[in-house]
Every structure is written in structure tokens, then in C-alpha cells.
Amino acid sequence: MMQNKCDTQNRVQVSIRNLYFFYGEQLILEDISFDIERGDFLAIVGPNGSGKTTLLKIILGLLKPAKGSVTLLGSDVTSLSCWHLIGYVPQKATHVDPLFPISVAEVVGLGRIAAKGFPRWLTQKDKEAVFRALEQVGMASFVNRKISDLSGGQQQRVFIARAIVNNPRILFLDEPATGIDSTAQEEFYDLLDRLNREHELTVVMVTHDIGVVNKHVNKVACLNRRLVFHGTHEEFCSSAEARSLIPGEHHLVAHRH
Ligand SMILES: Nc1ncnc2c1ncn2[C@@H]1O[C@H](COP(=O)(O)OP(=O)(O)OP(=O)(O)O)[C@@H](O)[C@H]1O
Numbered sequence: 001m002m003q004n005k006c007d008t009q010n011r012v013q014v015s016i017r018n019l020y021f022f023y024g025e026q027l028i029l030e031d032i033s034f035d036i037e038r039g040d041f042l043a044i045v046g047p048n049g050s051g052k053t054t055l056l057k058i059i060l061g062l063l064k065p066a067k068g069s070v071t072l073l074g075s076d077v078t079s080l081s082c083w084h085l086i087g088y089v090p091q092k093a094t095h096v097d098p099l100f101p102i103s104v105a106e107v108v109g110l111g112r113i114a115a116k117g118f119p120r121w122l123t124q125k126d127k128e129a130v131f132r133a134l135e136q137v138g139m140a141s142f143v144n145r146k147i148s149d150l151s152g153g154q155q156q157r158v159f160i161a162r163a164i165v166n167n168p169r170i171l172f173l174d175e176p177a178t179g180i181d182s183t184a185q186e187e188f189y190d191l192l193d194r195l196n197r198e199h200e201l202t203v204v205m206v207t208h209d210i211g212v213v214n215k216h217v218n219k220v221a222c223l224n225r226r227l228v229f230h231g232t233h234e235e236f237c238s239s240a241e242a243r244s245l246i247p248g249e250h251h252l253v254a255h256r257h
């Protein structure tokens with residue numbers, strides 16, 4: 001079989017075509033098609049149960065669609081070879097078994113190990129990457145603590161560090177700020193902005209936070225089983241149908257940059 005190369009230079013980094021997904025008999029996603037471009041900061045919004053998490057899991061190959069296809073970095077998701085270029089912070093990542101005695105450094109280090117060939121141990125370079133990722137989320141001083149001894153918000157920040165430890169090209173986040181206090185949230189969104197602008201990291205974030213949509217993103221996808229809207233933030237602001245899906249939409253103002 002041909003080795004799949006991953007193309008990070010293409011303008012289109014994620015291509016979703018005619019996706020259908022069912023849980024049992026229930027149609028969850030219907031005919032979803034759109035592209036995510038290099039450098040996009042995309043918000044996926046929509047009511048509870050509208051299929052946002054399901055869509056992310058399909059994009060990441062964790063669920064198989066009934067119909068349709070996903071292409072990541074030029075390669076079909078079913079045969080992708082460069083998972084180290086993809087970061088993922090799942091919704092409610094913080095279900096930590098209190099009896100599992102793993103340190104913060106080890107949790108983030110797992111992100112390095114997962115992307116390694118043989119030998120699977122951490123080099124000095126890996127340890128530096130772990131420390132740098134923890135610094136970026138403001139958790140460097142917790143490096144030797146047990147993950148189970150941290151608060152929920154601190155754990156969430158560690159999971160975010162794990163997702164960025166390999167300097168991914170695309171970062172998927174499913175309501176990442178849940179449980180994080182507002183100061184840490186601002187720092188976290190500023191970090192995403194910085195990675196997005198300075199390192200051309202493509203960011204795809206499920207969120208219910210209209211303030212974040214206003215302040216940080218350049219593209220919006222509104223899901224309600226179907227893709228109700230996909231476009232730029234400016235287009236989103238002038239689409240009454242799209243805005244009606246988010247509570248607090250009356251606070252919308254187009255003022256990014
Ligand atoms: N494992 C499952 N088995 C059966 N149905 C499921 C399963 N997971 C999710 N669903 C259903 O699929 C639909 C979409 O769920 P999904 O988690 O994608 O929604 P969401 O948009 O992420 O919602 P939220 O904003 O609450 O996170 C919901 O109706 C949900 O009840």
C-alpha cells in the first residue's frame with residue numbers, strides 16, 4: 001500500500017464531505033460538508049445534542065460515519081499516518097481515576113510517547129517539550145504533582161498541555177474552558193490566539209461561549225443535525241438564523257482585529 005504523506009502546506013487542511021451519522025435509528029448528522037483552512041480559528045456552535053461532539057469524533061476517526069468522508073492534511077482519516085500533527089482535547093477530559101498515581105509530567109509525556117516510534121522513552125528533548133507545554137498553560141510549577149491531586153480546572157489545563165505538546169498543526173477542542181476560572185480562561189484563549197497567529201495553528205473549538213466567538217474566531221459553523229451555517233465571523237454576525245442558535249446572540253458585534 002502507498003504510504004500516505006501528510007500535506008501541511010495545503011490551504012484546505014480538513015475536508016468533510018456528505019457526512020451522515022446515526023446512533024441506532026436516530027439520525028444525528030445529516031449531509032455535513034465543509035472545509036477547514038490552514039490558520040482558521042473555527043468555532044463549532046449549536047444547542048446541546050446537536051451533534052458537535054459526534055462530528056469531532058468522526059473527524060478524528062473515533063466514530064465511523066454511515067456515509068461520507070473526512071480528509072485530514074490531504075489523507076483520508078482511515079489511513080492517516082501523522083497523528084502527532086493533530087491535537088485533541090475531548091469534552092470533559094477530566095475523569096481522573098484517583099487511584100491512578102500518575103504525575104502531571106507523565107500525563108503530558110504520554111502525548112510525546114504516543115507520537116513516537118521506537119524507542120518509546122522520553123529523551124531530554126521530550127522532557128523540555130513537556131515543561132514548555134506546561135508553562136504555556138501556566139502549570140509548570142505542578143510538574144511533579146499527582147494529576148489526581150489537582151482541581152478540575154487545573155487538570156483541564158494539563159490535558160490542554162498534553163494536546164499541544166507535539167506542536168500540532170491542527171488542534172481540536174471540545175468545550176475546553178469548562179470548569180476553568182475566568183482569569184485562566186482569558187489566558188488560555190490568549191494562548192490559542194498566539195498559537196493561531198504566530199504558529200499558524202489551525203484551531204477548531206466547540207463552544208457555547210458567545211464572548212469567545214466574538215473575540216477570537218474567524219470562522220463559525222452552526223450545527224443542528226444539519227450544518228445550518230458555515231462562514232466567516234462577519235457573515236455569522238449578519239445571519240439571523242445562525243445567531244438564533246446561540247443564547248446571548250444579541251451581544252454580537254463584529255470586532256475581531
Ligand atoms: N453513545 C451514544 N449513544 C446513543 N446516542 C448518543 C450517544 N452519544 C450521543 N448520543 C446522542 O447523539 C446526539 C448528539 O450528541 P452530541 O454529544 O454529539 O451532542 P453535542 O452537540 O456535543 O451536545 P453538548 O452541547 O451537550 O455537548 C444527542 O441526541 C445524544 O443524545
Ligand SMILES: [Mg+2]
Nearest residue numbers: 052053054091
Ligand atoms: Mg458535546
